[in-house]
Amino acid sequence: MSIVQSFPLFSIVLGLLCAIGCFVVPKQWGRRMTLLLLLASCVMQGWVLRFCYVNQTSYAYMMGHYPAPWGNEIMAGLLEPGMGLLFSVVMLLSVIGGGRHIGHDVADGKQHLYWVTVDLTLVSLLAMCYTNDIFTGYVFIEICTIASCGLLAVREGGRSLIASVRYMVFALIGSSLFLIGVVFTYAITGQLLFPQLRQAVAALWAAGTYRFAMTVAIGLMTAGLAVKSGCFPFHGWLPDAHSQATTASSCILSGVIVKGYAVLLIKIIYRAIGAEVFMASGAQHVLLLLGIGGMVACSIDAIFAKRLKVMIAFSSAAQIGYIFMGIGMGTAAGLTAAVLQIVNHAVTKPMLFLSGSQLSDASHGRMDFPSLRGAGHRNVPAGILFTIGAVSMVGVPLLAGFIPKLYFAREAFALGWQRWPVLLALAVSTVLNVLYFLYTAVLIWLPQEADCRFTAVKPHWDEFLPGFVLAGLNVAMGIHPGPLVALIDKAVALLGR
Amino acid sequence: MAAMFDHLLHNYEEAAAIALLSIGFCMLLFDRNLLKKVIGLDIMDSGVFLLLADRGFIAGGKAPIMAEAAAEAGRYVNPIPAGLVLTGIVVSVSVSALMLALTVRVYQTYRTLDVDHLYMLMSHRRKGGRA
Known part of the structure; x- marks a missing residue:
């Protein structure tokens, strides 16, 4: 040994x-x-x-x-x-x-x-x-x-x-x-x-x-x-x-x-x-439906969130819905997409929390959206990181968030009655993600109001460097997902043995 | 009905375990008092441990200390459920201790143990923008 x-x-x-x-x-x-x-x-x-x-x-x-x-x-x-x-x-x-x-x-x-x-x-x-x-x-x-x-x-x-x-x-x-x-x-x-x-x-x-x-x-x-x-x-x-x-x-x-x-x-x-x-027990259908429900309902909750961290947290619940939907598909390709989603969310969400906290620091610790207006100008590295994370969460190509969505959609066409619920949920969830993540990403780059009392803060390298490493992983996964997908395919094949 | 009653009487350990499980789970889920939730958790754990211990019990079996002839191995009770129960008790005590510590801190801070009241306090405070 x-x-x-x-x-x-x-x-x-x-x-x-x-x-x-x-x-x-x-x-x-x-x-x-x-x-x-x-x-x-x-x-x-x-x-x-x-x-x-x-x-x-x-x-x-x-x-x-x-x-x-x-x-x-x-x-x-x-x-x-x-x-x-x-x-x-x-x-x-x-x-x-x-x-x-x-x-x-x-x-x-x-x-x-x-x-x-x-x-x-x-x-x-x-x-x-x-x-x-x-x-x-x-x-x-x-x-x-x-x-x-x-x-x-x-x-x-x-x-x-x-x-x-x-x-x-x-x-x-x-x-x-x-x-x-x-x-x-x-x-x-x-x-x-x-x-x-x-x-x-x-x-x-x-x-x-x-x-x-x-x-x-x-x-x-x-x-x-x-x-x-x-x-x-x-x-x-x-x-x-x-x-x-x-x-x-x-x-x-x-x-x-x-x-x-x-x-x-x-x-x-x-x-x-x-x-x-597991499939014969019918539990995978329940997981699929819960996953779909989470993708939509938690995204709606995120839209109505009043504070940045609460919005990111609701988004986590929605992203977990993707994982459960993948497990609930009950196929090897669905499981591969679910594991891809685990990797995507694990590298993206900490980046959003880290950059979100820094943006809040640049707004005197406030997390409400009006206070965050222009926060990207007050802490530029944090603003860039948050924008990368938000765009990835929406599912824009060349970033990690796009890859699992692509694999979920591709696998959906091989399913039976689950095909249209999965495709519809993917479409609705993506539109909802655009509403709350792109809104926030745009808000932090809007010009500051004339009477804004917040001033620029000096970024700390130990705070934004880990964020940039996560962003690098995110972009690498988005641009060149082949090796990761091949590895996960093999991992899934080994699981069933 | 009589057959069902007989069945319950015959499997009284399982029936007691399921009753404890149900009582504990309902307390954990529905009771508004934080302290009673902890008590519910412990009652439910007791039900699980009773069910587990019952799985390893053999009527007339001895404690599984392998000092005697191997030929008598069939007369020992199954030691694995006993091991699981011991491990489960350690886990349960740790979780209960943590919950009780949290309960004390919550009471010291808010002077209430009503979870609905606590959640309401949270939603009121959340209206402010601060992290």
Whole structure:
């Protein structure tokens, strides 16, 4: 066995050790340790991805001394390290870009705790990507819930506290539904590891026994993860949580955490339940309809939002709708488009939150749209970044946002009754995106009014540089999507094996 | 009806677990008091753990400590659900502790535990433009 195959485990254990270390070291050391951890995680996930790509393989890694079905396992194919790499890169850029706001929004004595929550968030996301055991999935879902609540609640101020409470209530409902689904599945099959579970579910389904109970279990697990991902109509917590957090937390919550649950759902569908049984249960139609509903309803909510961060948060809920629609298409090409959407949203949304916060700083901390008029002139790099992100979200060619939409539309023509709802939703959602994103992008470049009391601010390189790296990734994906699409195609093919 | 009652009586552990699950879930979902939501969460978790523990129970089975002859392995209760319950309890305690800590902070700040009231406060404050 190659040492590279142990890297997923090393990165998870390293994250846990780093989280413990951040408790005891001074806050500056906590920051440095976390940045090093994220950098190390990027390198390790990249290495595992290269190993799996070169060998065109996925492998199970036994944890401890007991083989399956008694022991625990992690599994790495192309999707798992790919998502791990994406999450690590986005988190690294988010904490660098939002560093100044962390110093401002988090009390001095609590900053080391902030780094603990960042470390635990990374650990839980990596574990959700790599786990091959459904109960381990549940445990790390809860760790992710606790860590992300910490990311949100650590900001000084009453509103983040209420947003945390709301987030926790929804998150706990989601976790509970998922746990009940896991227990039902275990009660029916007696298995927890994905490969054994998939065999047992397939055998039960073929024999025609426990079909109703299995459908209920699939529905509960899917609903639980949908609630936690902020899928429509369970997205009530999302706008407050994403808009009330400090900038780096908003980037991580929106760009990474909601995707972690979506990735786990994809793994459960394709590795644990089996795509055939999932499709036969009818759950994919529900996901498709929820996705379509989210794309339209959350975009309408975004139009009526009064503050920039709330608008970006509602847009996140709409973009998550695309992911669920792709999963609900029930085809390999639909799943490829959904994973493309995960990548697109992960690189674009943190860019919007980072630049949006800087535009707000250039408007004396105000987030309402009248105050943001001309903010692009007061902070030019932030204005450029926001414009790139907004245009990408609309789906303009040569930017990342166009690619998943193209693949969704192309795949829609291969579908049955779903074809026209999907195409219509894509068209309506794009028009709505134009209304709110292009309006904002134009607003920030309008000339300032004569009596404007806001003055130009000096841009900080550590704030806009991560944004420009994300913008570079966005443009690269938009101009030359071929290698990424080929990689995701192979990852999807490996998932089903 | 009598057959259903017999079935429920025969599977009383599952029936109790489902009752706890339902009570807890309804409290978590519908109760307006934050503290009662936390209690509902714990009741629901208890239902899940009861259901899990019941899955591993074998009537007349011993604790799964493998000190005796392997031939007796069939008489041990299944240790995996017990392990899951232990792990679940640790997770549940952590989540409850966090929720209680949040509840204390919310009460200290707003002097209310009514979630509807809290959300209303939030929507009032949101009318201002500040981040």
